[in-house]
Amino acid sequence: MKAGGGGGGGRRGFVPFRDYIDRTGNHVLSMARLAKDVLAEIPDQFLSYMRTRGVKPSPAPPPYTPPALPIQTQI
Numbered sequence: 001m002k003a004g005g006g007g008g009g010g011r012r013g014f015v016p017f018r019d020y021i022d023r024t025g026n027h028v029l030s031m032a033r034l035a036k037d038v039l040a041e042i043p044d045q046f047l048s049y050m051r052t053r054g055v056k057p058s059p060a061p062p063p064y065t066p067p068a069l070p071i072q073t074q075i
Contacts, residue, residue: 020034021027050056 015034015037017030017034020030020037022029022033
């Protein structure tokens with residue numbers, strides 16, 4: 001789906017829905033295929049956006065360590 005090409009592109013090319021229409025006429029399947037392809041592009045677009053603006057991720061926080069539970073004895 002990577003339409004639009006070119007430089008630092010903010011806008012993507014238009015993808016005709018007819019390119020995703022299922023041959024059996026199943027519109028739900030057609031919409032699912034289109035959604036899958038569109039959503040698959042988001043991670044690359046987001047990373048590209050952040051890189052072009054020089055935004056770097058923060059360091060990962062230390063792993064969570066639950067507090068120790070007091071030992072209880074039965075009397």
